[in-house]
Amino acid sequence: MPRVRHKTFDCSAGCPVEGVLNLIDGKWKGVILYHLMSGTLRFNEIRRKLVNVTQRMLTNQLRELEADGLIIRKVYAEVPPKVEYSLSERGRSLEPVINALKAWGDANLAVDKEAA
Amino acid sequence: MPRVRHKTFDCSAGCPVEGVLNLIDGKWKGVILYHLMSGTLRFNEIRRKLVNVTQRMLTNQLRELEADGLIIRKVYAEVPPKVEYSLSERGRSLEPVINALKAWGDANLAVDKEAA
DNA sequence: GTATATAGTGTCAAAAAGGATACCGTGATG
């Protein structure tokens, strides 16, 4: 979670960097955004993609992303409940950033090449 | 600080994203990297740029960045002490990422345009 | 003799983040 929640970014140069970091930080946010880049997902769909995430954490992260205007939460008044999450315009504009992160990670972090 | 310190990234797709986030997260790392992109800096130079950082925190962050191979710490056997920090090759390769973050931040976070 | 600058370290405490676990309502299914 953002450590300083939007407390009027009054930092010196370079701060926008921290600003974004504050938005996409949080153990699962980056991956959630990444997955949502492929399309709308339901709560449990996300949950299944993020092995080891607890319901509480997932809810938290989604709520924060929503509060930051990066994702949209759409509730269907059905039963059993149905809730869809998708990227907002603002969230979608983050794609280049996420892609940059992913690209660097792929190139510089031994992920599946471990046993290569 | 990386929450999971390099514990063999065995996550599902999208994990490289988290991997990088783990490297550049930490309240000051992003900004430190950003500033070092402009050139080598001494400990107190960085400190002065990061208003409000404590010595302990700055030391911590620098040590972690160094441990992750992103920056290089060069100590001069002088007195008073002189220590220079600069980006390593690996650190320099992060430039596109940092730039992407900065660009998005500039465009989407009201920083100095507040009173505009 | 005292203060200053440098680049730290050590200790303690507070705050934030994350995890474990149990619980809720409801409609369909067996």
Next chain:
DNA sequence: CATCACGGTATCCTTTTTGACACTATATAC
């Protein structure tokens, strides 16, 4: 009647992260 799936809450606890503050060594300046 019991169970499952869904999308959560509520509560408690532990770990991690950050902050405050004091302290160090030494050469130089005052």
